[in-house]
Amino acid sequence: MDEEMTGSTNGSAATESVMPGESRESTSLRSEPSTGEKRSRSDDGQQDGNDQSEWQTIERRPNKKSKKTPKPDGSNYPSITFSSQARLQSKININQLRDLVLYIMADATAPQWVSVRHRPHFRKVVTILVPGLEEAMFKPKVDFVAYNKKTLVQAAERLVTSPDDYYPRPLTESGLPEALKPFAQMFSHLWPVKATGDDRQGRMHSPITTFLTAPAPKSSEDKGKKGPKPVRDPQGWQNVRTSITEFILTPEQYVENGFFVHPCLLKDQQQREAFKNQEGWVHTSVDKFEDGDAPEKEIQQGSVTAGREVLAIDCEMCMTGEKEFSLTRISVVSWDGTVLMDELVKPDKPIIDYVTRFSGITKEMLDPVTTTLKDIQTRLLALITPRTILIGHSLDSDMKALKMTHPFIVDTSVIFAHPKGHPFKHSLKWLAQKYLNKEVQKGGGTSIGHDSIEDARTCLDLVKKKCEKGKAWAAGEASGENLFKRLSRAGTSYKAQGGAQAIGGVATGKATAAVDWGDATRSVCSVADVVLDGCTSDADVEAGVLRAVQGDPDGSVVKGGGVDFVWARMRELEALQGWWNRNRLDASEEASPPKELEEAAAKINPFAAKTESDDKTSAFSKDLNFEATGTGESTFTTEPAKPLLENCLGSVADRLKRIYDSLPPCTAFIVYSGSGDPREMSRLQNMHTQWKREYNTPGMKWDQLSVKWTDREEQALKKAAMQARNGIAFIGVK
Numbered sequence: 068m069d070e071e072m073t074g075s076t077n078g079s080a081a082t083e084s085v086m087p088g089e090s091r092e093s094t095s096l097r098s099e100p101s102t103g104e105k106r107s108r109s110d111d112g113q114q115d116g117n118d119q120s121e122w123q124t125i126e127r128r129p130n131k132k133s134k135k136t137p138k139p140d141g142s143n144y145p146s147i148t149f150s151s152q153a154r155l156q157s158k159i160n161i162n163q164l165r166d167l168v169l170y171i172m173a174d175a176t177a178p179q180w181v182s183v184r185h186r187p188h189f190r191k192v193v194t195i196l197v198p199g200l201e202e203a204m205f206k207p208k209v210d211f212v213a214y215n216k217k218t219l220v221q222a223a224e225r226l227v228t229s230p231d232d233y234y235p236r237p238l239t240e241s242g243l244p245e246a247l248k249p250f251a252q253m254f255s256h257l258w259p260v261k262a263t264g265d266d267r268q269g270r271m272h273s274p275i276t277t278f279l280t281a282p283a284p285k286s287s288e289d290k291g292k293k294g295p296k297p298v299r300d301p302q303g304w305q306n307v308r309t310s311i312t313e314f315i316l317t318p319e320q321y322v323e324n325g326f327f328v329h330p331c332l333l334k335d336q337q338q339r340e341a342f343k344n345q346e347g348w349v350h351t352s353v354d355k356f357e358d359g360d361a362p363e364k365e366i367q368q369g370s371v372t373a374g375r376e377v378l379a380i381d382c383e384m385c386m387t388g389e390k391e392f393s394l395t396r397i398s399v400v401s402w403d404g405t406v407l408m409d410e411l412v413k414p415d416k417p418i419i420d421y422v423t424r425f426s427g428i429t430k431e432m433l434d435p436v437t438t439t440l441k442d443i444q445t446r447l448l449a450l451i452t453p454r455t456i457l458i459g460h461s462l463d464s465d466m467k468a469l470k471m472t473h474p475f476i477v478d479t480s481v482i483f484a485h486p487k488g489h490p491f492k493h494s495l496k497w498l499a500q501k502y503l504n505k506e507v508q509k510g511g512g513t514s515i516g517h518d519s520i521e522d523a524r525t526c527l528d529l530v531k532k533k534c535e536k537g538k539a540w541a542a543g544e545a546s547g548e549n550l551f552k553r554l555s556r557a558g559t560s561y562k563a564q565g566g567a568q569a570i571g572g573v574a575t576g577k578a579t580a581a582v583d584w585g586d587a588t589r590s591v592c593s594v595a596d597v598v599l600d601g602c603t604s605d606a607d608v609e610a611g612v613l614r615a616v617q618g619d620p621d622g623s624v625v626k627g628g629g630v631d632f633v634w635a636r637m638r639e640l641e642a643l644q645g646w647w648n649r650n651r652l653d654a655s656e657e658a659s660p661p662k663e664l665e666e667a668a669a670k671i672n673p674f675a676a677k678t679e680s681d682d683k684t685s686a687f688s689k690d691l692n693f694e695a696t697g698t699g700e701s702t703f704t705t706e707p708a709k710p711l712l713e714n715c716l717g718s719v720a721d722r723l724k725r726i727y728d729s730l731p732p733c734t735a736f737i738v739y740s741g742s743g744d745p746r747e748m749s750r751l752q753n754m755h756t757q758w759k760r761e762y763n764t765p766g767m768k769w770d771q772l773s774v775k776w777t778d779r780e781e782q783a784l785k786k787a788a789m790q791a792r793n794g795i796a797f798i799g800v801k
Contacts, residue, residue, distance in 0.1 A: 136190075136731075136732050136733060137185070137188050137732075137733065139732070143185050143188060144185065144188065144733070145183075145184060145185040145186065145188040145189045145733050145735075145800055146182075146183075146184045146185070146800055147167075147181055147182070147183050147184075147735060147798050147799070147800055148181065148182050148184070148255070149180075149181055149182070149235050149255075149256055150182055153180065155180060155233050155234055156233075157233050157261070158232070158233035158259045158260060158261040158793075159180050159233075159258060159259075159260055159261070159796075160260065160261045160262070160263055161260060161261075161262055161263060161274055161277045161278050161739070161741070161794075162263065162277060163178060163180060164194075164260065164278060164737060164739060164796060164798075165277070165278045165279075165280075165281060165550060166178060166281075167181065167183070167737075167798070168192050168194065168550070168632070168735075168737070169281060169550075169553065169554075170183065170186070171183065171186055171189050171192055171735055172189070172192055172554055172558050172559065172577050172631065172632060173553060173554055173557045173558050173559055173577070174557045174559060181798070188733050189733055189734070189735055189800075190631075190731055190732070190733040190734055191616060191629070191630075191631055191632070191633070191730070191731065191733075191734040191735070192631070192632050192633070192734070192735040192736075192737070193612065193616060193632075193633045193635075193726070193730060193734060193735070193736050193737070194278075194632075194633065194634050194635070194737040194738075194739070195612070195634075195635045195636070195637060195723065195726070195737070195738050195739075196274065196275065196278075196634075196635070196636040196637070196739060196740075196741050197636075197637045197640060197641075197719060197723075197738055197739070197740055198274075198636075198638065198640065198641035198644075198646055198647075198740060198741050198742065199640030199641045199643065199644040199646060199740065200640065200719075200738075200740040200794075200795055201740070201743060201744065201795070202257065202259060202793070202795050204244070204247065204716060205236075205238070205243055205244075205247060205250070205257055205795075207242050207243070207244075208244075209244055211244070211246075211712045211713040211716070214712055232259055233259055234259075235256035235257060235258045235259070236256060236257045236259075237255065237256055238250055238251040238254055238255060238256060238257055239251055240252070244713070244716075245717075246713050246714070246716045246717035246720060247716060247717075247720050248720070249720040249721060249723065249724040250720060250723075250797060252724065253723065253724060253727045253736065253797070253799050254738075254797040254798065254799040255799065256797070256798070257795055257796075257797060258795060258796040258797065258798065259793065259794075259795060260739060260740070260793075260794045260795055260796045261792055261793065261794070262274050262277070262741065262742045262743075262791075262792040262793075262794055263277050263792075264788060264792050265491075265788075266785055266788065266789060267785075268490060268491075269748065269751070269752070269781075269784035269785045269787070269788040270488075270490075270491075270788060271742060271745065271748065271788055271791050271792050272488075273488070274739075274741030274742055274794070275590075275591065275636075275741070276486055276591060278550070278634075278739075278741075279549060279550045279551070279591045279592070279634065280486070280547040280548070280549065280550065280591070281547050281548045281549070281550050281553045282547050282548070283296065283547045283548045296501075297500070297501060297502075297504040298501055298502055298541065300536075300540075304540075306535060306536050306537060306540075307536070307537030307538070307539070308369065308371065308534065308535060308537070309371065309533070309534050309536075309537050309538055310370075310371055310372075310373040310534070311371055311372055311373060311375065311377060311456060311477060311530065311534055312373045312375065312456075313538060314477045314482045314530070314533065314534075314538075315456065315475050315476065315477055316476045316477070316478060316481060318332050320481060321474070321476065322756075322759065322760045322763060323489060323756060323759070324463055324478065324480075324481060324489070325463040325467075325759065325763060326462075326463045326466060326472070326476065326763065327348070327466070327467070327472050327763050327764065328472065328760075328763060328764045329350050329351070329353065329472040329473060329474040330342035330350060330472075331353045331354060331355055331356050331358070331474050332356070332474060339354070339355075347440075347470050348470045348471070348472070349444050349448060349470065349471050349472075350471065350472040350473070351448060351451045351453075351455075351471070351472070351473045351474075352448070352452075352453065353453045353473070353474055353475075354453075356474060358453040358454075359375070359453050359454055359456075359474070359475050361373060361374025361375060361454055362374070371531075371534040371535075372402060374454065375454050375455070375456050375475075376401075376402075376452065376454055376455045376456070377401070377402040377455075377456050377458060377527075377530075378399055378400070378401060378402075378407070378450070378451070378455060378456070378457055378458065379399070379400045379401075379457075379458040379459060379523040379524065379526045379527045380397065380398070380399055380400075380457055380458070380459045380462065380465055380523060381397075381398050381459060381460075381465065381519040381520070381522040381523040381526070382394055382396065382397050382398075382464075382465040382468050382469065382519065383395055383396040383397075383425075383426040383427065383428055383519050384422070384426060384464075384468050385414065385418045385420060385421045385422055385426060385428055386418065386419050386420040386421075386422060387414050387416040387417065387418055387419060388416070388419070391416075392464075392468060393414035393415075393416060393418070393440075393468065394412045394414065394440055394443070394468040394469060395411065395412055395413075395414065395418075395421075395426060395428045395433060396409075396410065396411050396412060396426070396427075396428060396519055397409075397410055397412060397443055397469070397519070398519035398520045398522075398523050399447075399450070399523070400520065400523040400524055400527060402527065404524055404527065406520055407450070408446065408450075409519075409520060410438055410443060411428075411432060411433060411436045411438065412436065412438050412439065412440060412442075412443055413433055413436045413437065413438065413439060414440070415439065415440070418430075418433070421433075427518065440469070440470065443469065444469065444470070444471060447469070447471065451473060455473070455475065456475045456476070456477055457473055457475065457476055457477070458476075458477045458478075458479070458523075458526050458527060458530055459476075459478060459479070459523070459526055460478065460479045460480050460495040460498075460522065460525075460526050461478065461480045461492060462476055462478050463478075477530055479495065479498060479526050479529045479530065480492040480493065480495075482530070482533055483498050483502070483529065483533070483541055484542060495507065495508065495522060495525060495526070496508045498525075498529055499525050499528075499529070501541075502529060502532060502541055503525070503528055503529065503532070505525075507521055507522065507525050508521075508522070549591060549594050550634075551579045551581070551591075551592070551594045551595040551596070551632075551634075552594055554576070554577040554579050554631070554632050555576050555577065555578075555579060555596065556576060557576075558575065558576045558577025558631065558632075559575070559577075560575040577630075577631035577632055578596050578597075578626065578629075578630035578631050578632070579595045579596045579597070579630055579631065579632045579633075579634075580595055580596060580597035580598070580599065580615035580625065580629075580630040580632070580633045580634075581595040581597070581598050581599070581600070581633075581634050581635070582599045582600075582602065582608050582611035582612050582615060582633065582634070582635035582636070583599075583600050583602060583608075583635065583636050584600070584601075584602045584603070584608070584636065584638050585600065585601070585602075586600060586601070587600035588600065592634070595634075596630060597615060597624060597625050597630060599611040599614065599615060599624075604639065605637045605638070605639045605718070605719070605722055606722075608635050608636065608637050608638075608722075609722045609725065609726060611635065612633055612635050612726050613726065613729050614629075615629055615630050615633045615635075616629045616630070616633060616729070616730060616731070616734075617629050617729070618630075637719060637722070639715060639718070639719070640715050640716065640719050643711065643712065643715045644744070645746065646744065646745055646746065723738060727799075727801060730801040731801070732801060733800070733801070734800065734801040735798075735799075735800055736797075736798075736799045736800065736801055737796065737797070737798050737799075738796065738797045739794065739795070739796035739797070740794040740795050740796070741794055742791055742792060742793075742794045743790060743791050743792065743793040743794055744790070744791060745791040747787040747790070747791070748784065748787040748788045748790075748791040750787075751780060751783055751784040751787055752784065754774050754776065754780065755776055755780070755784065757773070757774045758772065758774045758775070758776040761773065761774065762776075
């Protein structure tokens with residue numbers, strides 16, 4: 068008797084009848100009844116027709132059909148559009164551009180400022196940073212000949228001042244200069260974008276670090292916990308045992324972080340000998356910077372202390388004036404954790420606030436104390452030698468309370484740099500939670516206050532960890548997750564995208580690539596799956612982007628079909644504008660442009676490669692063991708030949724259009740400038756740095772300062788920073 072089987076008509080498992088001794092391949096050549104009924108074999112051996120032991124039933128899944136790419140005019144083609152009915156409250160920022168990428172490719176929430184349709188059908192995302200693009204360039208009838216001949220006030224007027232300047236502006240070919248018409252062929256709108264920053268400090272955060280750092284997701288276990296998540300070494304991490312001397316503040320860092328100048332930092336011997344301390348100040352007995360070096364024979368092999376004595380210092384202060392703090396307790400701990408000094412100190416002036424909630428000092432504690440600041444200075448001068456390295460957290464405050472200078476400082480607030488750069492600093496409590504996985508300063512804000520011995524030992528532990536791991540460990544680590552890592556970990560695949568892993572809304576990871584000038588292995592781009600660095604022109608960047616998108620023919624570096632996400636940077640326009648040599652945005656970026664960019668700038672525009680202010684340094688700066696960064700007049704105007712800027716913009720537009728045309732369908736394409744013109748902001752920041760160097764020199768009088776810094780300059784810096792943060796972006800889909 069025949070057995071009836073049910074076939075599949077909806078993509079589920081189908082059935083197949085196979086006779087004993089018959090292969091699956093031979094079976095596939097037979098036609099099967101549409102009813103799914105099993106046929107009997109027409110051979111002599113099947114006379115009885117009732118022997119079902121000769122039959123076996125197997126299941127077969129139909130071959131998976133490759134997903135078709137949606138047609139551009141189809142109802143399911145992906146898009147990113149702005150609705151005219153949307154109400155924006157402010158300009159979008161770079162964080163929102165990054166989150167748009169995360170929404171398309173990973174696990175972020177849907178953006179509220181733009182409409183994303185048919186997200187599962189996006190195949191790739193390509194993002195290109197083009198510093199130097201400004202909104203004013205996209206105005207009709209712009210005069211590119213006179214564009215960079217503006218004064219600083221006129222340059223500020225180039226910005227849109229409408230109350231609704233945060234709304235995207237429609238792009239039409241008729242409304243754009245000839246050189247920029249290709250933008251209207253790629254994008255429907257120009258988006259004003261605000262770079263992140265700090266208006267109070269007059270600072271702009273790095274557009275690169277901001278875009279390439281995603282918010283760190285919290286697990287269910289971490290959601291109830293406060294503070295940073297303990298750090299984990301990256302995959303494949305190898306410790307690089309490093310001498311503590313590698314972390315001593317450079318003379319420039321020394322002054323930048325508010326330390327008063329020690330005479331050994333002065334170059335000239337006569338100046339060092341003639342140096343006089345301010346009243347009440349002392350300096351340690353170090354005649355020359357080289358006096359701190361220990362002879363090689365005295366350095367034990369593999370020793371991280373390099374023959375130096377290491378002391379950790381922490382002080383507690385009370386208020387003796389409206390803005391005046393005086394020493395009330397000092398703790399000194401040796402490298403092995405032994406407490407060498409723990410003394411209460413009575414200030415010379417009456418205390419108006421004991422700040423007990425932080426210092427832990429009370430009136431009852433200080434009443435019987437007779438030890439003075441001068442007594443502590445005498446003991447410290449006897450304890451500290453030229454080979455002594457002092458460790459502390461924001462040690463400039465402690466040294467000012469001690470009224471003492473010493474040239475060899477390791478400051479945990481500097482070597483564990485904040486990702487936003489100076490003057491931002493992590494608290495000691497945050498560093499201990501993050502890198503030591505322990506709680507300190509539990510009494511902060513209570514009647515108990517801080518424990519200076521505990522703080523000093525915590526600084527020691529942090530420095531020891533840094534010496535064990537190496538310079539690259541925890542160097543300016545952002546309080547988030549690298550975007551490349553996030554996409555590799557949480558990149559989402561959808562059924563509509565096809566492919567072996569496209570199982571529908573599941574995190575399978577996305578392949579990433581970075582294309583940049585110079586050495587990208589020392590930047591946030593280093594963790595991308597593919598790093599195509601060493602570019603010496605925008606032509607190299609263009610070729611790198613296309614290679615990353617399309618893949619290598621043999622798959623040697625870039626797998627066939629290319630990667631899913633590409634981030635790249637073009638820099639020729641930046642060089643022409645002269646932005647790079649003023650634009651140190653944070654500690655993670657180079658202080659000066661790569662050599663190849665300098666050469667490119669000289670070829671494109673010799674006037675942008677060097678400005679008058681580069682040659683202007685004060686006599687004071689030349690006396691120190693570092694070069695000043697320039698504090699000259701605001702003379703950033705350039706004198707380019709007529710076609711330079713327009714030709715460069717045309718070249719940028721053409722490159723972007725060629726990249727756009729080469730992208731596969733359903734690819735999101737984002738171009739952003741990162742910031743506006745940063746030159747005036749950087750000029751004023753350099754002035755402020757110069758003023759701090761001179762002002763923090765004991766004995767320096769106000770009328771001797773080569774640079775004055777008043778509220779007028781402070782307000783000008785804040786205004787310049789706000790203007791520098793105004794950038795633009797373009798968003799489209801191929």
